[in-house]
Amino acid sequence: MSATTAHLVLAQLTPTSFSWNLISDVRQMLSYQFESHAFEAGAIVSVVAGIVGYFVVLRRTAFAAHALSHVGFAGAAGAAVLSVNPIWGLLVFCLGGAAVMGALGQRLRERDTVIGIVLSFMLGLGVLFIALYNGYSTEAYSILFGQIEGVSSGDVLLTLGVGTFTVVLIAAMYRPLLFASVDADVAEARRVPVRILAVAFMATLALAVAIAVQVVGVLLIFSLLITPAAIADLVTRRPARAMAVAVLIALGCTWIGLAIGWYFPYPDSFFITSLAFAAYVVTRLSVHGAHRRSSRRAIA
Amino acid sequence: MTLPDLVGGRSPQATHTGPVIRAVDLSAGYAATNVWSSATFDIERGEFVAVLGPNGAGKSTLLRLLLGLLRPQAGTLEVLGEPPRRGNPSIGYVPQARTIDPEIAFRGTDLVRLGLDGHRWGFASPFRDRQAQRGLVADAIASVDASSYAERRLGQMSGGERQRLLLAQALVGDPELLLLDEPLANLDLRNQSEMADLVGHLARSRHLSVVLVAHDLNPLNAVVDRVCYVAGGSVAIGPPDEIVTTEVLSRLYGAPVEVLFDSKGRRFVVGIDEELAHPHPHTHGAESGHQSRRFRP
Helix, strand or coil, X not given: CCHHHHHXXXXXXXXXXXXXXXXXXXXXXXHXXXXXXXXXXXXXXXXXXXXXXXXXXXXXXXXXHHHHHHHHHHHHHHHHHCCCXXXXXXXXXXXXXXXXXXXXXXXXXXXXXXXXXXXXXXXXXXXXXXXXXXXXXXXXXXXXXCCHHHCCHHHHHHHHHHHHHHHHHHHHCHHHHHHHHXXXXXXXXXXXXXXXXXXXXXXXXXXXXXXXXHHHXXXXXHHHHCHHHHHHHHHCCCHHHHHHHHHHHHHHHHHHHHHHHHHCCCCHHHHHHHHHHHHHHHHHHHHHHHXXXXXXXXXX | CCCHHHCCCCCHHHHCCCCCEEEEEEEEEECCEEEEEEEEEEECCCCEEEEECCCCCCHHHHHHHHHCCCCCCEEEEEECCECCCCCCCCEEEECCHXXXXXXXXXXXXXXXXXXXXXXXXXXXXXXXXXXXXXXXXXXXXXXXXXXXXXXXXHHHCCHHHHXXXXXXXXXXXXXXXXXXXXXXXXXXXXXXXXHHHHXXXXXXXXXXXXXXXXXXXXXXXXXXXXXXXXXXXXXEEECHHHHXXXXXXXXXXXXXXXXXXXXXXXXXXXXXXXXXXXXXXXXXHHHHCCCCCCECC
């Protein structure tokens, strides 16, 4: 296929085509309500994912986050069977899963086993629900890989409510949660309720996962929850700064990914995850390079 | 749970004049099993006490009692004139080093800072008391000679450096009693003696009582005032020369052990089977028959 025909095909598939006038491009994009909803939901999810993601990396609960997204898959599929908005299924199942994981297994190794067992069972349950849902695979596809452009204005409001609640929770337990994450033994001796915080953080994570699934889907959730926090971890050592960096990176990847997705007939979640991955690789290489340069200077 | 009760503050203990720790006929254990019993001792203000004994004898159990994480099975225990309670701001605690993830992406300064306000809900105000708190953190870090590397990540520090920052974290709240659980473990000999000297210096200069759990008396011999030896289900306390002797330890273990001296005056306890130290009465008789000649300081 020649370049011109490819361009024509793209022009047919997308409502508008790209001009180099970025302001009018953005204005045009946002004039479509479903697209402006996508930008709004994406922004809320990015803020939440950046903040919660910092603690996921610090507390090494990436596996729990991964499992919660699979629990969410079963919930969303179950909601589809019952003709309920999938976000309710996501919220209920993720919170339930968090309660189980928080209550069972305080020790990391034990916890990982429990999480693995719950995760595989939930995936199986999700498959059953999808089959019950008249084998309509588009629904499964959008749960697994995200379909942010199907977000309604009601979904945006719900996402805003849940997202705000999540951020308030983290703000309220910020210092003791840091303490318990870094130094649980001393925190316990200082009367920090370490166990309650562990369960509360799991619940917070569940809420973050539930709303993030809408944007990137179950399978790609790490690109918003882990990658931006991991990048922040490479560039700064201060907790508050790391959270701010993670939020900005998640937001950048989501918005730019959505904008690119507007002009190309490929899934938005592909662009979002690719941008996050590219940002990680570039940061990693440049931080590594800076280390090598500074150590060479130190030798010289 | 109300917020004020989680926010620590100096309580009336500051005016307490009696012994910092008072134990009368104290017994400790978990559920139905007893670890050690009938311990009676006082620890005075400014006193540096090393807690020695074999693995599993209940050294850390003593710290858990003092921290209020475990209730005595019998007898009374007072810390600064009142029963132990969790979150007592007059106690600085450093747990065993291995409980901190060495790869964690966290600065030393932030770790020390947690000792100041990590137990408070919410986040620190970016405006109020900021300079004062930074000053306290910097002072605590300076008092353990860690200023040159405190801004680095914990993962980029040596075990000794991390240990010093944990000590700074315990000191930042200006405690009256310092509880250190095996701060010398996993350190090389030079770092062991540096750490011991540092703790001894802190105890003297701040008139701070220190209870330090250790495996080996030798690096501490010059700085400790007394030794608290936990073995065979009982506790003996006194100056090192009176406690770490063949007679006292043999009585504690309920089996013949020997304290030997090398040419530099270092003590070695010989002839202890690890099993003897554990609180399993039924194994005592059986195990005392065979003795491995292992060195257990």
